[in-house]
Amino acid sequence: MGTEVARAFKELQVGAQHIEGSLKQNFKFHQDLRIVNWPPHNDVGLCQIQSRIDTWVKRDAVEEIIEGSLNHSPLSQQVSGGPFQLLKQYPVICGI
Numbered sequence: 001m002g003t004e005v006a007r008a009f010k011e012l013q014v015g016a017q018h019i020e021g022s023l024k025q026n027f028k029f030h031q032d033l034r035i036v037n038w039p040p041h042n043d044v045g046l047c048q049i050q051s052r053i054d055t056w057v058k059r060d061a062v063e064e065i066i067e068g069s070l071n072h073s074p075l076s077q078q079v080s081g082g083p084f085q086l087l088k089q090y091p092v093i094c095g096i
Contacts, residue, residue: 005088005089005091006088006089007091008087008091008094008095009084009087009088009091009094011094012057012087012094012095013057016053016057016058019049019053020050020053023046023049023050026046027043027046030043060083060084060087062085062086063082063083063084063085066079
């Protein structure tokens with residue numbers, strides 16, 4: 001993959017932004033709208049999708065663990081390699 005190795009991560013983030021935007025539009029549109037065949041508890045699944053995006057795409061759990069383990073020292077940045085380094089180097093984790 002060479003220089004394109006981080007492309008999967010970029011595409012993952014772009015896809016997540018599109019999904020997030022669509023979910024926000026959906027929630028805004030249905031805010032005061034009640035449909036007989038769509039009870040409010042059905043929105044739980046949509047909220048879970050948003051939660052997964054927040055957990056796996058917007059947060060870098062690996063960097064958080066490294067920083068927490070090294071007490072936010074300057075060494076933590078060198079060890080982690082920067083934000084989202086694991087996802088940028090291993091496109092399979094991004095869903096490729």
